[in-house]
Amino acid sequence: xxxxxxxxxxxxxxxxxxxxxxxxxxxxxxxxxxxxxxxxxxxxxxxxxxxxxxxxxxxxxxxxxxxxxxxxxxxxxxxxxxxxxxxxxxxxxxxxxxxxxxxxxxxxxxxxxxxxxxxxxxxxxxxxxxxxxxxxxxxxxxxxxxxxxxxxxxxxxxxxxxxxxxxxxxxxxxxxxxxxxxxxxxxxxxxxxxxxxxxxxxxxxxxxxxxxxxxxxxxxxxxxxxxxxxxxxxxxxxxxxxxxxxxxxxxxxxxxxxxxxxxxxxxxxxxxxxxxxxxxxxxxxxxxxxxxxxxxxxx
Numbered sequence: 001x002x003x004x005x006x007x008x009x010x011x012x013x014x015x016x017x018x019x020x021x022x023x024x025x026x027x028x029x030x031x032x033x034x035x036x037x038x039x040x041x042x043x044x045x046x047x048x049x050x051x052x053x054x055x056x057x058x059x060x061x062x063x064x065x066x067x068x069x070x071x072x073x074x075x076x077x078x079x080x081x082x083x084x085x086x087x088x089x090x091x092x093x094x095x096x097x098x099x100x101x102x103x104x105x106x107x108x109x110x111x112x113x114x115x116x117x118x119x120x121x122x123x124x125x126x127x128x129x130x131x132x133x134x135x136x137x138x139x140x141x142x143x144x145x146x147x148x149x150x151x152x153x154x155x156x157x158x159x160x161x162x163x164x165x166x167x168x169x170x171x172x173x174x175x176x177x178x179x180x181x182x183x184x185x186x187x188x189x190x191x192x193x194x195x196x197x198x199x200x201x202x203x204x205x206x207x208x209x210x211x212x213x214x215x216x217x218x219x220x221x222x223x224x225x226x227x228x229x230x231x232x233x234x235x236x237x238x239x240x241x242x243x244x245x246x247x248x249x250x251x252x253x254x255x256x257x258x259x260x261x262x263x264x265x266x267x268x269x270x271x272x273x274x275x276x277x278x279x280x281x282x283x284x285x286x287x288x289x290x291x292x293x294x295x296x297x298x299x
Contacts, residue, residue: 007077126159
């Protein structure tokens with residue numbers, strides 16, 4: 001397997017069409033855990049789960065681009081083992097709020113970054129590499145940009161192909177040295193990964209015990225982007241008065257997976273009226289699962 005930045009960097013992926021309806025918006029919210037351990041008739045739940053006045057949980061913006069990302073494997077200069085790919089970081093920005101609950105869109109993607117982590121001479125293998133793909137999602141009818149994603153993937157075992165190349169930017173978004181301003185907890189369901197995968201990410205790592213063990217886990221893990229959804233949800237609940245239309249952007253680094261049934265604990269530090277630094281962990285094991293995170297709200 002190999003990565004050739006000279007061939008791959010800047011490559012445009014084929015544009016891809018995607019669409020969704022209210023049903024997909026509701027299914028995504030339920031898969032993220034909306035309504036679990038909550039009053040199902042409350043405004044906080046029904047705004048995401050009932051077509052009368054339905055609003056999108058804005059982290060849904062990561063979902064319509066999955067089909068586009070699959071074409072990364074066809075880019076010249078990218079020959080990697082899919083089993084060695086980990087989701088490292090994620091950025092999502094809403095360019096036009098609110099996110100529509102029904103839409104047909106075109107995803108335009110390009111490979112914007114390749115970073116070599118180096119080669120381990122002792123182990124005779126690469127220390128890893130990261131690849132960034134930026135996806136701009138536009139309304140098909142009007143051509144108006146709706147949201148933008150930057151997916152950063154970490155490729156285990158790669159490295160040594162560009163030792164003098166650019167280095168990956170620092171993650172930043174470190175919490176201040178004080179107690180968080182707010183902490184919210186969201187208990188996950190034991191079957192949550194089985195429900196969340198219906199929104200499009202059907203990686204068997206999240207359902208099949210055999211695949212989970214091949215990936216180094218005792219049992220199937222929760223999707224990182226499901227945890228991501230709960231980080232966005234926490235800032236909306238904690239600092240936007242429960243109004244998802246105020247959500248502007250989110251950037252996170254994935255540290256460790258959540259196991260279905262565990263409790264996600266989201267700690268938040270208010271830097272300004274619009275900027276919130278975030279860290280998420282799991283209550284049962286006392287470990288961080290999302291770090292170097294920041295959510296920005298519309299004023």
